[in-house]
Amino acid sequence: MKPFTCFWLTAAWLLAPAPSFSAALDEELAAALNAAKWTSSLRLELQRPIDPRLARIESGDILRCGLFPGKAHLVHNAAEVRRLSGTLAPGDQLVLAAGEWKDASFVFEGHGTMDAPILVCPEKPGGVVFSGASSVRFHGDHLVVHGLAFHGITVTRDSTTIFAAGNGEARPARHCLFNRIRIEDCGSPNPEDRARNHVWLMSMRGSDNTVANSTFAHLHNIGQMLGAAELPPEGLQRLHILNNHFSSRPYVDRQNGYEVIQIGWSGARAAPTGSLIQGNTFEKCDGENELITLKASDIVVRGNRFVGSQGVLCLRTARRVLVQDNVFDGQGRENTGGVRLQGDGHILLGNTFRNLNKPADYYAWPVSLMAADVETFGETDELGGYGRAKNILIIRNRFEHCDKRIAAGIYARPEFPLLPVNVRVQENTFSGMKSGSSFDYVAPDPSGALTKELHESGNRDAP
Template identity: 30%
Template sequence: MARPLTRRAGVLFAAGMAGVLAAGGGYAASATGPAPRTLSAASPDQLTAALALARPGDRVEVADGAYDAGPIRVGRSGTAAAPITITAASPGQARFTGAGGLDLTGASHVVVQGFVFANDAGLTVPGDAKGDRVTRNVFQGNPGKADLTVKADDTEVDHNTFENRTEAGVFLQVVGPGEKDMAQRVHVHHNYFYNHQFKGTNGGESIRFGLSGRQHADAQGKIEYNLFEKADGDSEAISVKSSHNVVRYNTIVNSRGTLSMRHGWNSRVEGNILIGGTTGIRFFGNNHVVVNNVVTDTAGTAMEFGGGEVRDDTTSGTNHDAADHCLVAFNTLSGTGALISYGSGKPFPPSDDTLADNILLGKGAAAAKGTGTSSHFTGNILFGSPAGTLPSDAYRTVDPKLAKDAHGLPRPAASSPAIGKATGSFPQVTLDIDQQARPSAKDVGADQYDKATPARPLTKADVGPDAP
């Protein structure tokens, strides 16, 4: 959950021509240290002066206008309990343009809130700026390689809008210090990614979480409750290139970009909703768990078990690593193309993967193409399409009796033959897409039948600067 930002009462600073002055000439001390203050700035010079004075718990308010000089050095740190907050006085009315921006080098426990980044370099959270928060800003597709770059541990990126990029580059990239490391415990949530329209063949992801050379670094990142719309700048809307991450409860609509475990091992993909376009889920590398997702009405491949140019990568190169020992279970997949794809013709097919208790609702095309090796199947329901390359014992053919709810999600009717018919126990799956507990007799597909249906696709009202 996002940490609430409360306005701290304190001694109001007045910004003068010579700098930033304390009202009354000082501040009141308390038993736990100096009282927090509000500092005001209405120009780049005044903002520089205010930041040089900031202490833990202080709030620096930036007046409306365009700030094109800089980047302005922050240089001061707060604490986990008392961060320094740098905020637009009026959300969305203080804009960094041209060479303007903020330099967060060495500035830990700092909150950046309410700005528009329409500048050349976007914003970077360096590796030595730990525990920072970037919240309720708008990033407007700047011409740099990324609108926001995160290199530091324990960074929180929430309730921002990333919009309208037409050039190569990503909206948000998470990397780390050095050449091989990943930032740890980065939390990306409740952001709105809109209209990435770069027309090249590569390099236009909405989120890139890692890099090829960092793929085996243990990131422990969390990407959740984000909305992606018109994510067309790349074949990947979410591109994970690191290990041990959780990607859950995101919505991707009307996009060509997929949710992709492009590199790395041991990630969990759960409860995501992907609707329309050519989007889907694909994964490479070992030991991923892909459960409780809904991919509906896609014209692309709904679920791809990736083949590789290598198996069990040891070089952290750019080659695809075949998907081995992965579990794909309790998903609901529908569309006009192949619902399942194995290998994509690469030299090393996926191996020792499990497809279990999924609903595969096709619309004419063969349900599966390609084959893995040593694959495992149980409890799947197939309806509406020929099996393609699925072996005959991989599924049963029966109408799952799904009907779309008010939000367009396919839900089982009370008479659905999916109810209580899952054949695998799978202790990795204790909830359904609605985050309702699954009993011992689990239903097939993403939704455990219940008249209460709290899960729905995210909308603009749920994400971005104006969301709760």
Template identity: 30%
Template sequence: MAICQIKLKPNIIKVHNSAELTDAISKANAGDNIVMANGIWKDVQIKFYGKGTKEQPIILKAETTGKVTIEGVSNLQLGGDYLEVMNLHFKNGHTPTGSVIQFKINDETIANYSKVTNCVIEEFTQPNREVSDHWVELWGKHNQLDHCNIIGKSNFGPTVRVFLTGNKNINNHHQIIFNHFGPRPRKGGPHGETIQIGDSETSMTPSYTNVSNNYFEHCNGEVEVISNKSNFNEYRNNIFFESEGSLVLRHGNYCTIDGNVFIGNDSSEFIGGIRVINTGHWITNNYFYNLKGKEFRSALAVMNGIPKSPLNRYMQVTDVVVANNTFIDCVSPFQFSVGVNIDKKTVLPASEIRSERPERMVVANNMVYNHKEDNYPIVAYDKVDGVTFKKNVFNNVNKSNISNDGIITRDFQVKKLSEYLYVPTKNQEDAYKGFDFEKISTDIFGADRTKQNSIGAITIPVIDPTLINKKLYGTNWFSTNSPHYNAKIIQVATNKELLSQLEKSHSGDILSLKSGIYEITSALVINKHITIISVNSKNKAQLQFKGEKAVFEMHPKGVLNLENVILKGDKTQEAFTTLAKNMSQAYDLFIKNTEISDFKSVIKSYKASFADTISINNCVIKNCLNGIELNKETDDGGDYNAEFVYIKNSKFDNIQSTVLDYYRGGYDESTIGGNLVLQNNTFTNCGTDDKSGILIHNQGIVNVDFSNNTFKNNPVRDIAILWGEKGQKPVNNTISNSGQIRIEESLKQKLMY
């Protein structure tokens, strides 16, 4: 006899304010739907608790999908069983606590079997970038985050954090699926992961978290896009698109990394793939395309361990399988013993010497193809005697520094099936069948491998060559595409017009200044993308400033393009400065064909401010007391005030103190580490009042191009001190009566750990 199941109609409770919402939650029973009325809910701290069932969860949702925005100082906490939150949009605010959405109300009221779905967290970031929080905290067991868009976190702390503290939170089987993460902007320091599962202290506990079918787009917070710090997690079928970092198996063991796609580009050397530490991982069926990263950011980076390593450092790589992966046009697909202190020059304590090579590691059935011959398929910084190579096929291994019978050079071809996707013209069928490889029964697209042998991530024929389908990820209602705006060219002829038009202009507009003198006594606020340019490049507009206010005040998300302008001060103001506090997001500054003179400082940054890019090109900068000050992050925690600093084709004359002070303190590997390009400049009569005796400070900055500059009559001891271990060296510089450029081969760095 068939049993007829009666589906109960949900009890719908519509609420219009915080008081009604709190009351409805307190009275909610299994099957109730609490509906938040459309509109802005500002300064609300929601505690959503109750006991639903699998068949009848308690649901909290928007009246209309996407029409309920949570703004101001707000957050959401869940506690209980079978709770569901859907269709909410967090924007224009920040959390008052350590998380925006937390699957826990307190240590006694933790969420289980609950989920947050079809929601958006958009730039819900702290006003002060130094304040740490998480946007989603997963506690308890069997919880789910799915089909959400999570965008624009710029302050300290991982975007999503899984906690494993206590028995209530281990063996959790959380599901993080079908979400769209990013962009996450560069942070200029560590603690910018997109997902972190566990931490050092709980890294040996079982988590069983599943991170699958997510899209990571431009997640550039730091070197670890995902930081695995627990056991038995799975990472399947995720897309990592132009994200400046890697999926990092930082701590923990026995993880599965299968079917993921890593897409790079030609312009960034910081986009990585997978970094391997610890024991028992299976890395299979992954596709790596056009990755330019090296060492920590190489397509596959296998690290050396530290003997008797504490939990928070680097365990030895053992019993790891890397099989059936495909690498197309990657600069250096395999790098082994990354982090080893080969040169013996960097001064590190014994506890930091990474000397334990990988053991019992199997690398088999991988395919590597490079269209160019200038790539280095395998780089080993130490012996690879603990690695077994079997049936790996390369089209070019001439420049690798190891040889092995399991590394086969073969002339084969690939063809392009869709954007970013290259596959072999025929299957390479001499696959290695040993070591329990029958577990790899399908390829990256789910095709059955048992019907035919093949190496690499892809067997042919490919039924559907679609590599990226953005419609699968995130909500079905939110888009990051801004409405199209036709930028305007706005003619400006007077002081008053300059101030008023700057305030009224839209992002993207161009203020075109007629020739003449503009006397300015208040700061020009840059809080959008704006261009200021002279109409006549041969008769430039001149901005004369009086009073102690800075000339240009850079605000969060401000972008200034300044071209063909003369800036003149009276040595009481900064030409460019940031806000002293609440610089929640990065700014950008591009200065071209401009003359800057008679200022107290050229650029002055404040603590917690961050510029993604500062570019000075073909400018004349003279008669200033101080130069460019990017030196306020002095906590030595790895943070710094700008990511990219380009100074090219410019003349510096009579800058009385340091011309550039660009500082990063703390020895860490979690960031790009700063970039300085100093090319084709002339420095004359600078540093006369500098007490340090150094004209250009670049302490701790990792990437430095110091070339084709001229130094004349600068009364300093040192022009600059370059970091030898990072390959920094001066090239084609001309020096006359200006001290020397030193290379420091044993730079002592303060460890952060």
């Protein structure tokens, strides 16, 4: 059988393939740390390079990129996929026949290599759309799943996953690429079920995987668009979420659980991950106040755009997170926020906070630091709710036409008595805003200790 052509046209909103942690950005960080005389606890050595196969796949005709020299296997239904599971050789292609794949569910296992991964793609670009009650699950090593679409998937039961990477703890996905996947308009047809039936558009379990250049839109149910809560039992997660578009996550009710992305979970010890969230766009994502929730450590969040979204990037139970060169543009919508911090060792560098207006509460401030109940999250058996915000550097960011600035010690109360410690705010620009301190909310502290922990220098107001 001759190889099929499975190239995929680049959508206008996608960014160029993400580079590795570049020298220019290293220099930006180094210059900021030097200016602040700040000793960083970031563990950037845990980061892996961007998978070099992604650039080759994105260069044009995917089958002419040199990665898939093996045999092409054309399949017409889920049963044929299941029969081939676990049998393909490195470099082979599993080619899905063009058409609507309705109510198609399968698990596929494959074991490729770095130089010869196994490809899963449609027979024709855009030619395969999963519908009805479809769901798919992939596990193994060095799989490339490219160009599949899921539209209008009907969900009638709780805890439904539409696209899963990894099949339980014993069968993870490792060193896999999931590229140009589209998952749209999926969920419960009955509006009354949307707050009860948890849905994951995509879930990730394993290590060294990449989700790139994909579209996630119009999820109304409780659950995540991309969930990666279960970290590997050994080793680092090192998940890369690159150049994707997340949109139209509407508000349903006040429950927790409507995040767009979740990494880790609060029942674990803020484990290191070495994961990267880069180059993504989040547009009109209003599901809850935590748009992204990070419940793990050693993560880089860089070069993303948050547009008109009523939620924040929340460093929920995280340590040593770098938040760099992102744009938080509320477009003047009420209750659009920026970054909420708990934990220690975080750096906010070079971000733009723009038109974030009328926060309903302190959660939605451009930048807020919470009060806490444990000194360092994850160091004892009693994990607690929040780790103290401490050793935080906020440097060379721009705040443009926002109604607020930075809030320190939000929601301090007897059960959360630990206020921020050693917070440096330096060389930031506040444009089109009322002049004054960088901190427009400071929690009451009769001892006066909190104000001595908030250090401002070199900040400036601009028209």
